[in-house]
Amino acid sequence: MKNWHWIILGILFLVTLVLEFTYLADYDSHWWNSIPAFYALFGFVSCIVIIYFAKFIAKNIVNRDINYYD
Amino acid sequence: MIEILTIPGVILIIGAVLLSLLPQKIRSSAFLIFPIAALAFVLTRPDGYSVTASLGNFELIVMEVDALSRVFGIIFAITAFVAGTYAWHIKDLGQQINALVYAGSALGVTYAGDLLSLIIFWELMAVSSTWLIWANRTEASDKAGTRYLLYHILGGGLLLAGIIWHYMTTGSLMVESLEQNYTIANVLMLVGVAINAAVIPLHTWLADAYPKATITGAVFMSAFTTKSAVYVLIRVFPGWELLIWFGAAMAIYGVVYAVICKDIREILAYHIISQVGFMVCGIGIGTDMALNGATAHAYSHILYKSLLFMSTGAVLYATGTSKLVHLGGLAKKMPYVLGLYLVGGFSISGLPLFNGYISKSMTISAAGYAHNEMAMLMLLFASVGTFLSVGLKLPYYTWFGKEDNDIDVKPIPKNMYIGMGIAAFACIFYGLYPQALYMYLPFEYDYNPFTVYHFVEITQISLMTFAGFWLLRKKLAGELIIALDVDWFYRKAAPLTRKVFVNGVDNFYDRVEDKIWDIARFLTQKFKNPMTWLNPFTDRNNEATRYSPAMEVVMSLILFTVLVFSLLYLI
Known part of the structure; x- marks a missing residue:
C-alpha cells in the first residue's frame, strides 16, 4: 500500500461522511441510523x-x- | 410427445448422449451448442407454457414456465455455456458428458411442474455431479466423491419419502408453495431440499467435495446444486420463518470458516454456504421484495461465484497448488487472472457498480423493510466477512503477500480467459444496468439499488473492513492445516460404521455362503448315487447305476404304477 492509496481511501471515507450528514439526516427507519x-x-x-x-x-x-x- | 425433446433440460441431456458419438476434436465445441439451444428455448417459451407426459397412472407436467422458472433457466443455461467455454480444453469424455447432464438436470428441476419429474432430475443431478469429483482421480477425490454421493442419496431419499407422504395425504403432486406447517411430509421434503441448499448443519458435503473436484468441474458445481435447491425453496417453502434464522446463521458460519480455511477453493466453498444463507434468509422473510432479492442474488451469485472458481481454478492450473501457504507474489506472473478475480471478489462483496451490489442490497433491505432488524444486522455482519475473506485475504495472499515466489507458473489455455472474461463482463454489466436483471424477476416490485443510503452503507463498511484487515492481516496468513467441521462426526464414525454395517454383514453373508456351498457339495455327493446309503445291504461300490436299460424301464413302470394307484386311492 502506497501513500496515495491511503489518501484515496481517506477521501472516499470523507465523501461518505459528508453524504451521510447532508442527505441522510432524516433517515430513521432503523434505530442505528441515529448513531453517526x-x-x-x-x-x-x-x-x-x-x-x-x-x-x-x-x-x-x-x-x-x-x-x-x- | 416430440415436445418433450424441446425441454431445455432434456436438450442438454440429449446433447450429452450425442456428445459421446462425436470425435474428440469437435466435442468441446459441440458442447457449447446445446446450452445455446437450451437458452433459446428458455427465452422463447411464454408464461404458462407446459409440456405433459404420462407415466403409468400419473399425468406428469415435465415442463411448466413462469417468471420464476424462466429467470433460473436463463442463468443455468448461460452458466453451462460459460463453464463449457472455460472447460473447452478438456478432452475427458466422461467429464464433458456428466457436466452436460448435470446442467441439464438442474434445468430440468427448474422447469419441473410436478414433484415426480422433479425428483428424477434431482437424483440425476446428484449422480452426474459426483463424476466431476471422481474425475480428479486422486485418492482424496475418490473418497470425497463417495461421501458426496452418499450424502445426496440420503437427501434425495428424504425428499422422495416426503413427496410420497405428501401425495398420500394430499393427493397432489404439483410443485406449489406449501403453507407453513411442520407435518412429517413437509419436514421430510424440507430437509431433503435443505441438504442440497447446504443449510447448516447439513452443509459439510459442499465444503468437503468442491475443493476436491476437478478445476472445471468445480465451476459447474458452484452453480447448479445449491441454486436449484434455492429455486425449490423459493417455489415450495416461501415465508417459512425457520429459514430466516437458518439462513442468517449460514451466512455467518460460512464467513467464519472462510477466515479459518487456508485453501483457496475451500474458502470459496464456504462462501457458497454463506451466500446461499443470504438467499435462504430472504426466502424465510417471504415478502415479494425478499423473494425477488433471493432470486436476484442467486442469479448474481452464480455469475460471480463461477468467475471466482474459474480464476482460482486458473491459479491451481498454473501453479499446481491451491494452498495459500505456497501461493503469494503472483501479481506480476498472473496479472489478468488477478484482475478477473477481483471483479468477482468485488461483486461478491457487494461493492457498488458490481452485480453483487444490486442483489445483496435488495435482500438485506428486504430484511430491514420486514422489520427484522436482527436478521438484517446478521446479514451485514456476514457481508463484512465476505469482503474480508474473498475480497481481501484470498487475493492478498495469492497475488501479493510475498515479494516474489519461485513457484513455476504454467501458461493457462486461452479458452479459460474467454470463459472468465464473459463472466466478468456479465458481473459488471448487471452491476451497471440492474434493470436487465430486474425485468426478469418473478414479482412486481420497484427497487432502486443506487441510493445514497446504500452507497454510504456499503462504502463505509467496506472501507473499515479494509482497515481492520490491514491491521490484522498477519493473522490470516496461510498455514498447512485443515479445519474440522461437523463432518468430523460421520468421518470419524465411518470405520466403526463400516465394521458394523459393512464388514459385519459381509462376514455374515460370507459364512452363510460357505455353509450353503458345503451343504450343496454334501448333497451332490450323496445323491449322485443314493443307493450307496439307501441300501445298507450292499457294499459302497454297488452296481445300482449299472442296471441295464430294460431293467430301468421296468422299474420306472412299476414305480409309476404304484404312484398312480396311490394317488387314485387317496382321491
Missing part, C-alpha cells in the same frame, strides 16, 4: 470480531494437522 457513522463502526468492529473469533475457534477447536483424516 454507524456503518463505519459496524464494519470495523465486525471485521475485528470475525478475525479474533475465527482465530479463537481455529486454535482451540477445529485446526488439525493436514493429514488428520488419513
Whole structure:
C-alpha cells in the first residue's frame, strides 16, 4: 500500500461522511441510523470480531494437522 | 410427445448422449451448442407454457414456465455455456458428458411442474455431479466423491419419502408453495431440499467435495446444486420463518470458516454456504421484495461465484497448488487472472457498480423493510466477512503477500480467459444496468439499488473492513492445516460404521455362503448315487447305476404304477 492509496481511501471515507450528514439526516427507519457513522463502526468492529473469533475457534477447536483424516 | 425433446433440460441431456458419438476434436465445441439451444428455448417459451407426459397412472407436467422458472433457466443455461467455454480444453469424455447432464438436470428441476419429474432430475443431478469429483482421480477425490454421493442419496431419499407422504395425504403432486406447517411430509421434503441448499448443519458435503473436484468441474458445481435447491425453496417453502434464522446463521458460519480455511477453493466453498444463507434468509422473510432479492442474488451469485472458481481454478492450473501457504507474489506472473478475480471478489462483496451490489442490497433491505432488524444486522455482519475473506485475504495472499515466489507458473489455455472474461463482463454489466436483471424477476416490485443510503452503507463498511484487515492481516496468513467441521462426526464414525454395517454383514453373508456351498457339495455327493446309503445291504461300490436299460424301464413302470394307484386311492 502506497501513500496515495491511503489518501484515496481517506477521501472516499470523507465523501461518505459528508453524504451521510447532508442527505441522510432524516433517515430513521432503523434505530442505528441515529448513531453517526454507524456503518463505519459496524464494519470495523465486525471485521475485528470475525478475525479474533475465527482465530479463537481455529486454535482451540477445529485446526488439525493436514493429514488428520488419513 | 416430440415436445418433450424441446425441454431445455432434456436438450442438454440429449446433447450429452450425442456428445459421446462425436470425435474428440469437435466435442468441446459441440458442447457449447446445446446450452445455446437450451437458452433459446428458455427465452422463447411464454408464461404458462407446459409440456405433459404420462407415466403409468400419473399425468406428469415435465415442463411448466413462469417468471420464476424462466429467470433460473436463463442463468443455468448461460452458466453451462460459460463453464463449457472455460472447460473447452478438456478432452475427458466422461467429464464433458456428466457436466452436460448435470446442467441439464438442474434445468430440468427448474422447469419441473410436478414433484415426480422433479425428483428424477434431482437424483440425476446428484449422480452426474459426483463424476466431476471422481474425475480428479486422486485418492482424496475418490473418497470425497463417495461421501458426496452418499450424502445426496440420503437427501434425495428424504425428499422422495416426503413427496410420497405428501401425495398420500394430499393427493397432489404439483410443485406449489406449501403453507407453513411442520407435518412429517413437509419436514421430510424440507430437509431433503435443505441438504442440497447446504443449510447448516447439513452443509459439510459442499465444503468437503468442491475443493476436491476437478478445476472445471468445480465451476459447474458452484452453480447448479445449491441454486436449484434455492429455486425449490423459493417455489415450495416461501415465508417459512425457520429459514430466516437458518439462513442468517449460514451466512455467518460460512464467513467464519472462510477466515479459518487456508485453501483457496475451500474458502470459496464456504462462501457458497454463506451466500446461499443470504438467499435462504430472504426466502424465510417471504415478502415479494425478499423473494425477488433471493432470486436476484442467486442469479448474481452464480455469475460471480463461477468467475471466482474459474480464476482460482486458473491459479491451481498454473501453479499446481491451491494452498495459500505456497501461493503469494503472483501479481506480476498472473496479472489478468488477478484482475478477473477481483471483479468477482468485488461483486461478491457487494461493492457498488458490481452485480453483487444490486442483489445483496435488495435482500438485506428486504430484511430491514420486514422489520427484522436482527436478521438484517446478521446479514451485514456476514457481508463484512465476505469482503474480508474473498475480497481481501484470498487475493492478498495469492497475488501479493510475498515479494516474489519461485513457484513455476504454467501458461493457462486461452479458452479459460474467454470463459472468465464473459463472466466478468456479465458481473459488471448487471452491476451497471440492474434493470436487465430486474425485468426478469418473478414479482412486481420497484427497487432502486443506487441510493445514497446504500452507497454510504456499503462504502463505509467496506472501507473499515479494509482497515481492520490491514491491521490484522498477519493473522490470516496461510498455514498447512485443515479445519474440522461437523463432518468430523460421520468421518470419524465411518470405520466403526463400516465394521458394523459393512464388514459385519459381509462376514455374515460370507459364512452363510460357505455353509450353503458345503451343504450343496454334501448333497451332490450323496445323491449322485443314493443307493450307496439307501441300501445298507450292499457294499459302497454297488452296481445300482449299472442296471441295464430294460431293467430301468421296468422299474420306472412299476414305480409309476404304484404312484398312480396311490394317488387314485387317496382321491
